[in-house]
Amino acid sequence: MNDLEALKNLVLAPYIIKATALIAVDRKVGGNQFRHSFSTLGILLDYKFFNDSILLKASLLHDFLEDLPDADVDEIRWIDHESKQVVELVLEVTKRKDETKSQYLERVLNSGSRNALILKCADRISNLTDLHRDTHTEQKISDYLDQTEKYVIPMAQKVNKDMVIELTDLVAKRREISKMMEDDKSGEKGHRNTI
Numbered sequence: 001m002n003d004l005e006a007l008k009n010l011v012l013a014p015y016i017i018k019a020t021a022l023i024a025v026d027r028k029v030g031g032n033q034f035r036h037s038f039s040t041l042g043i044l045l046d047y048k049f050f051n052d053s054i055l056l057k058a059s060l061l062h063d064f065l066e067d068l069p070d071a072d073v074d075e076i077r078w079i080d081h082e083s084k085q086v087v088e089l090v091l092e093v094t095k096r097k098d099e100t101k102s103q104y105l106e107r108v109l110n111s112g113s114r115n116a117l118i119l120k121c122a123d124r125i126s127n128l129t130d131l132h133r134d135t136h137t138e139q140k141i142s143d144y145l146d147q148t149e150k151y152v153i154p155m156a157q158k159v160n161k162d163m164v165i166e167l168t169d170l171v172a173k174r175r176e177i178s179k180m181m182e183d184d185k186s187g188e189k190g191h192r193n194t195i
Contacts, residue, residue: 006050006051006053010053010056016060019037019060019061022036022063022067027130029132029135037059037060037061037063040126043125043126047122047160053082054115055115055118058089058090058093059119062123064076065094066094066095076090089116092116093116108120108155117155118160124148124152127144131174138182141178145175
């Protein structure tokens with residue numbers, strides 16, 4: 001089956017319907033988690049993962065269990081003939097309550113399946129694209145970029161060289177923007193002190 005046929009035969013509607021619950025979950029940068037799920041799906045399609053229906057379906061629900069703590073995994077498990085595998089993948093990329101962010105990322109890096117690594121990279125690309133100074137402190141941004149370099153870029157190195165390039169570029173651009181903003185702040189303070 002070629003890519004066009006794979007996409008033509010892909011049935012996402014039941015997963016989209018389930019993901020609409022994420023409309024109620026706001027993002028700090030604006031918008032909601034439903035849109036973020038579609039962004040993650042779009043990134044996977046942009047990277048031509050057309051033939052992996054489990055990966056594409058899981059992308060729509062990758063934050064479902066974290067963002068909706070009252071959600072029951074059985075809500076997903078019976079959607080279609082692939083949903084048990086979709087649930088397994090969603091659980092792989094779901095941060096457990098007893099994990100720190102670093103422990104979670106290390107678990108995915110060291111024991112995540114190929115699809116878990118790909119999905120986490122696409123998720124991080126989406127999040128980095130939405131990372132803004134007006135919604136996050138400089139320290140939070142710096143920590144997020146450090147985590148990306150320590151855990152997520154090594155994930156990409158295992159699965160997709162183009163994702164390595166994009167993640168590296170996004171981190172560099174975010175650091176550059178942060179530096180420019182710091183320089184602007186320093187210049188403003190210096191200017192105020194001379195008046």
